[in-house]
Amino acid sequence: MRLRHTATWVGVTAAALLATSACGAESARSAATAVGNADKIMAALARATDRTENVGSAEVRMSTVMGDGSPITMEGTYSWGHGYAFDVEMDTRAVQMQRLQDAAKIRMLFVDGAYYYDVDPQPSGPLKGKEWMKVDASAVFGEKGAQALTGNTGGGSPAASMRGLKYANDVDDLGKETVDGQSATHYRAVIDREHLGRFKDAYGNGDNLFGSLTGGSDSITMDVWVGPKDLPVRIKQRFGRVTVTMDFEKFGATSTVKAPPAAQTGDVTEELKKAAGRQQG
Template sequence: MAALARATDRTENVGSAEVRTTTEMPATGPVSMNGTYSWGHGLAFDVEMDTKAVRMQQVHAAAKTRMVFVDGAYYYEVDPQPSGPLKGKHWMRIDASAVFGDKGAQAFQGSSGAGSPAASMRALKYASNVDDLGKETVDGQSTTHYRAVVDKAHMGKFKDAYGDRNNAFGSMTGGSESITMDIWVGGKDLPVRMKQRFGSAVVTMDFEKFGATAAIKAPPAAQTGDVTEQLKKSAARQQG
């Protein structure tokens, strides 16, 4: 559809946005994240979320926890711990490979990486069918609602990240044989809302403002403790 092609090009060109995101999974329930997403040079985001909802009260006392994803790694704001890898540290680092596996983590790299709004829009061209569900008002804006299903054979990098039942994400969602995408496109040929279903996971993104966002950078290495290997070993024990 021409309207979706225009929206895909515009989304790719703006490169960043302020976004409200809600992720729902059976194991965690809904988790809301508000902040900045960037996708010009690979997926990156800088968001705040409810500490209790992400079960981080043991390492962070504040009601809200900041999370940064950049250069293929997650960084969680934590309180300095008395011992272990987070001793005296303010940030906890987890490489994406601990969540999505080595191949899945590589899918997020580069300007064509999975996970970004632009990548989701690009995936629509591989959908077996795209339905125009008509006009709807979303966040006070007049939009056109489209729905598409991308099967596993055409998921591309999404398959590496979300379709593997053996990685941590797949074990929580059951893996994904297809992606169902609902996209509401506004008058400026940009998405107003995007909802994606990966297995039993549902991710909804509401776009507040596009472009002109601050650059996203990793926290200082001296303030960061890496727990990637501990998580990988723990996951291996659970699967073994």
């Protein structure tokens, strides 16, 4: 199996689903040095964070734009109530996977620190006769970056991302806006490298695959639109050359995301690391 394009599409799709993890798990340790914000903003964000943590999952619609390229859209389930996981579908051609999947849409899971792509069984190689392709997160974000994003810290959840807002510099209330037909309050923050904590190993490291695709990132600009039920309507993040937008369609009561059976899975992590190394070299 040729993996010429693998480094590109794995980096982009992985970034889209993990983008909202920045800073959340570092919030407790960052509190002592947090930049002061208005009490009203802090109270509103605290309510929204608590509500988001409690619901534990959501149906989402996402869009990822790399530089001036066309957006890659995804729809599905995003879960953080019992471990961070997701189950989404994407346009096969948009993520350059038509050589591995004939269908117009391709399904991608994230479970226990690894990505799984629903592919057509291949005639040879690690995917011979397999229905799922596995890629460990370390192939995209490096070993340290993967640990920061996929460990037992809750770092991948929207609630964790919103906690990061409270400890960022320059948090602003931009007022009321209508988003996806709902009235929401728009908040914006810039999270600099100093407050990225160990997440700089994932986002700010130009030596890993994600950093090579985005150019690395010394800061993350994050926008959150909070609706009348104290739940986010939209989260948008910009880092390096990437912009990721997540719209929340429905909260709670989503299906549990499970890893595919091992017998039906082929692991291409090492092949991807080698391919990425050649591209970076």
